[in-house]
Amino acid sequence: ETQGVCVAAFGESREFPAFFSRQSGFQAPYHVRDEEEAAKLIASALGLGLSSGVLIAVPCPEERAASGQVIEEAIQEALNEARSKGITGKELTPFMLQKVNELTDGRSLDSNLALIQNNARVGSCIAVALSKLQKARRKGNLPQREVTTPPQPVVIGGINVDFIAKAQNPVILGGGQTNIGRVRRTFGGVGRNLADCLSRLGWTPLFLSAVGKDEHSDSILHYCHHMDMSAVLQLEGKSTATYCAVITSTGELSVGLGDMDIHHQITEQYVSQFKENLCQSPLVCIDGNVPLSTIQYVCQLAKEHQLSVCYEPTDENKASKPFLSDSWKALTYISPNLQELRAINRTLGNPLPAGIEGSV
Known part of the structure; x- marks a missing residue:
């Protein structure tokens, strides 16, 4: 999620497969049933010009899959033995694979080989379908879709120029010293990011x-050339x-x-100029940077x-704006993280569920 990698389970189930078995207990964010659906997903990602990849999780063939419970017990036993013997680092993985294979009488190895062969088969089928x-x-x-001009969504929110300075060392030196590192500029802002994605x-x-109207605005407009920036205010002296x-x-x-x-x-006065657009819009997105009024x-x-x-809270200090009244x-829709959800909960006067207070 952090790197924007699309993850999809392949086959009849949406459950993300485990290393040795078909079940893990976790649902994948997306699900493709066959090679054609997987090819369409990959083609869409390529068409969007995304820099991240697509992960298709293919389960081991059912007839060769080992029992998840048996494998899990073997893994825990192997981990305990590795700890007792002080096995760590690069030696841990080969030890674990060999030990789990021994404890399962070779069933884990059979499952792994079947998984590799099935991955090659499914991967080649997806490649053919994509081609x-x-x-x-x-x-x-x-088939050609009928050309129509649907109403535009409307996004209301911030544009930022972000400067990210990453130090070379794990500890930042104080006392006015210069830290060696790299500085890069990116264009962000929650509203801008939402508008970019929709575009x-x-x-x-x-x-x-x-x-x-400063040294940053021309760069932003150039970077966002694929977006409708015609209504964005450009203000002198700001x-x-x-x-x-x-x-x-x-x-x-x-x-x-x-x-x-x-x-x-x-402001409300600025946004109200686009009332007709808002009233016809299939979706209005607004972020927490926008003034309360x-x-x-x-x-x-x-x-x-x-x-x-759709309301994007932006951060913990801005999340509660709509919840200060009946707005x-x-x-x-609302998309808070846990800290933002806590803030909203406090504003509404609701008690936090047990076990949530200390979690991050």
């Missing part, structure tokens, strides 16, 4: 946001929102600094016109 699909698209042999999916939403994160070599955030004042310019205006409009609204009742 046929790509050839058909190049030749224009796919790549072919929905090209109307994006309502604000940037300054600074485009920027965020700088300093992280250690292990990815731990050391310090974060943000200049987000321009988000206050995404603007969120309340959108929620009231959604209530009056039965609009679908939240107009929301259709």
